[in-house]
Amino acid sequence: MLSHSPLRVFSQFHKMCVLVSGQGPVVEVAQKKYFDFNKKNNSSLGFQNVVTIDMLREAYPLLDVVDHNRRPKEVVPPSKDLQPIEGKSVVLFGEPIRWETNLQLIVDVLLTNGKPGNPVTSVHYPHIPVLACNMDLLWMAEAKSPRFGHGMFLVCLESIYKKITGYDLHYEALIGKPSVVTYNYAELLIRQQAEKLGWTEPVQRLYAIGDNPMADIYGANLYNHYLQSVHHGRTQVHAQGGSASHVAGDFHYETVDDAKNSGKVMIGGSYEHRLPESCSSILVCTGVYNREQQELSPEQTVTEQRIFHGHRDFRFDPTLTQPSFVVQDVFEAVKLVFQQEGSSLT
Known part of the structure; x- marks a missing residue:
């Protein structure tokens, strides 16, 4: 993708x-x-x-x-x-x-x-x-x-x-990152591939790996907020005796990423299918973000010394550039995912 x-x-x-x-x-x-x-x-x-x-x-x-x-x-x-x-x-x-x-x-x-x-x-x-x-x-x-x-x-x-x-x-x-429509499309592809492989249980947790706090991490955290808002809305609807599809029927939605026009489109499926529970962001230090160049202490966040490099139509929320995890490179990120899922990489 x-x-x-x-x-x-x-x-x-x-x-x-x-x-x-x-x-x-x-x-x-x-x-x-x-x-x-x-x-x-x-x-x-x-x-x-x-x-x-x-x-x-x-x-x-x-x-x-x-x-x-x-x-x-x-x-x-x-x-x-x-x-x-x-x-x-x-x-x-x-x-x-x-x-x-x-x-x-x-x-x-x-x-x-x-x-x-x-x-x-x-x-x-x-x-x-x-x-x-x-x-x-x-x-x-x-x-x-x-x-x-x-x-x-x-x-x-x-x-x-x-x-x-x-x-x-x-x-x-x-x-593209950090637009929610991109992550929704990626989730659709993951769901289709899981179905092709014969998986009967839906994917519960997603992990997004990237080197750019203003795009990769911001987008993953934004999508995680989106997932939480959908689950919260679904819970409220169920509590009132309604259908989950009433949350945002047929997967039409207004993006929650503060962009004026990230796109309102049909992604595929409906909200009757189970969305992932969460999307965790993993920042690697081999690209735009370099831990040594930032010279940050362990107590500091990734974003304290940054200005917003995102698009004009996105409102800057510094908390969304804070990753769930920080590792050295992609290999370490993959190992972390296996650890989080209780599996061995070998």
Whole structure:
């Protein structure tokens, strides 16, 4: 499962013409196949009409002019072959290679209501839907300090759009950690795999391992709060003699993660199935978070020396960045899970 995997359930956008931003084989990613555990076969992820940033800049070569070497040598009329993205949507998979190109063309599409070849005569607001995946501001690579992630690209896009229009960029959905919709989708996959393996008892406890307190740990703790709220609501309904499905029927829900638009979608199943009791967060010290660099004493929490690196649409709750456990690396985290479950790793 990747940050964009939950896009499969956003079926209302699958037949639209979508502009996708990212790097690598974004068309293949948007149209990729997945294994449907219910149908026992390969099904389409969903997006059927994909336009890439490269396709857009080739159709409208006068839009991308920051790099003088990429400017057209002569005036080229816009292509008539590219379908307008008017009334359609923009999907942001991850950080692109040429930020200036993607930022310029995405803003062009938003300002012109999907017709980037037209002049901007007035602000179209609300703009066409935007779905963003992967909100991590920073990520750890081989360098000694974290690198910019897609969350940083979103900060740039939001700032540019706000500066030009005076309006906040609106997201139809925010997908990926720490959004609850991502963890609900992961729970669905775990449940389907358990059923495929013939397990008769539901999974009771989940463990989320990560190196980023602001994304991995925040999201896991947020999902744990979500589980507790659902169980509390279910208990109250049962006490009143109602059905568990009344808690939030058919698995439609408003996210409890304080994000304005993390997405309200059908994840699958209903609340009649038993949700996990808890989701514990395990922080490893080999990535964004480094225990030695933080120089924290055992009495200090992970968050005392931090500012919020989460997305704009999430309210900062410092307690949610405090992990259930802190271990050195993923191997130690896996051993911890086995210990918590009373099993041996060997």
